[in-house]
Amino acid sequence: MKDKERIQSQISKLEEKYKDSGQDLNAYLDGLLYQRYLTYWDYIHLDTLLSLQVPRTYFPDEEIFIMYHQITELYFKLILHEQKQLVDDKSQKLDFFIEKVRRINSYYSALISSFGIMIKGMEREQFLQYRMALLPASGFQSAQFRMIELYATPMENLVHQSKREEFSSRNTIEELYENIYWKSGATDSSTGEKTLTLKQFEYRYTPRLIRIAKQVKNNTIYHKYLDLPPELRQNNELVNSLKSLDLNANVNWPLMHMGSAHRYLGKESGDLKATGGTNWKEYLPPSFQKIVFFPKLYTNQELNDWGKQWVDHIFNPNKISN
Numbered sequence: 001m002k003d004k005e006r007i008q009s010q011i012s013k014l015e016e017k018y019k020d021s022g023q024d025l026n027a028y029l030d031g032l033l034y035q036r037y038l039t040y041w042d043y044i045h046l047d048t049l050l051s052l053q054v055p056r057t058y059f060p061d062e063e064i065f066i067m068y069h070q071i072t073e074l075y076f077k078l079i080l081h082e083q084k085q086l087v088d089d090k091s092q093k094l095d096f097f098i099e100k101v102r103r104i105n106s107y108y109s110a111l112i113s114s115f116g117i118m119i120k121g122m123e124r125e126q127f128l129q130y131r132m133a134l135l136p137a138s139g140f141q142s143a144q145f146r147m148i149e150l151y152a153t154p155m156e157n158l159v160h161q162s163k164r165e166e167f168s169s170r171n172t173i174e175e176l177y178e179n180i181y182w183k184s185g186a187t188d189s190s191t192g193e194k195t196l197t198l199k200q201f202e203y204r205y206t207p208r209l210i211r212i213a214k215q216v217k218n219n220t221i222y223h224k225y226l227d228l229p230p231e232l233r234q235n236n237e238l239v240n241s242l243k244s245l246d247l248n249a250n251v252n253w254p255l256m257h258m259g260s261a262h263r264y265l266g267k268e269s270g271d272l273k274a275t276g277g278t279n280w281k282e283y284l285p286p287s288f289q290k291i292v293f294f295p296k297l298y299t300n301q302e303l304n305d306w307g308k309q310w311v312d313h314i315f316n317p318n319k320i321s322n
Contacts, residue, residue: 079104094238109248119260146205158291
């Protein structure tokens, strides 16, 4: 009897839900009756997913290279999924804020720990050959990572370190974008000429990145933190979570790239250039870029020393004792 009453109650709720759709409930029930059962492979589009790895050469390790970058982009999408919820939130609830940052950190932790696939999971000889078929494509062209930065912090914090003191929130989005730090990584320092990698990226994504930057102006995750009541801003769990996010995104993640680049592109007779022509030794080190999402969480000394110890450890492993 209870089951019948429950079913009748659910039917009544469904009738209420669909009464404004222009069709009665019977039409929707017929749809349920005739539709196929949902399978796992259809739900996640497994066959399509497994068909998206299309190597440009016959070297077996290239497929590893493709899949790892695809997995990385999916994690970036997960990070953006949480960031968008944070910037859209109006509740200022501490638990919500902490939980979203915790999830973002968990995605970064998975990415960082998985980078061993790139560092130790491919033969260097294969990489140095198939990489020549990938020009001018480069991981530098990951638009999602640039979006992650825009959602995290105001654009003035993303201006190249050498020019950062010349800019502030009073500058236009367009002015800040022209001086954003990552452009220097794909620009010839002697001629000022942009690489084809950068030109392609700007042509494809500049309108979208500008639009996002304008949408989150004064409403980034950092702004959300600064807008919290003072007692919530001082919450240790939140502060530590945001610091972890800063370190994950702006120190640990680029350093994993440095480790990979050092293994595959570094050599005694001189370093090789990345596939997109980026100068990875100048572009990747956190101590050179000093990108910090949440600068008010740190002392001036911490900001001055940002990433330096980790970078020294990459290139001078005997210099640091602990």
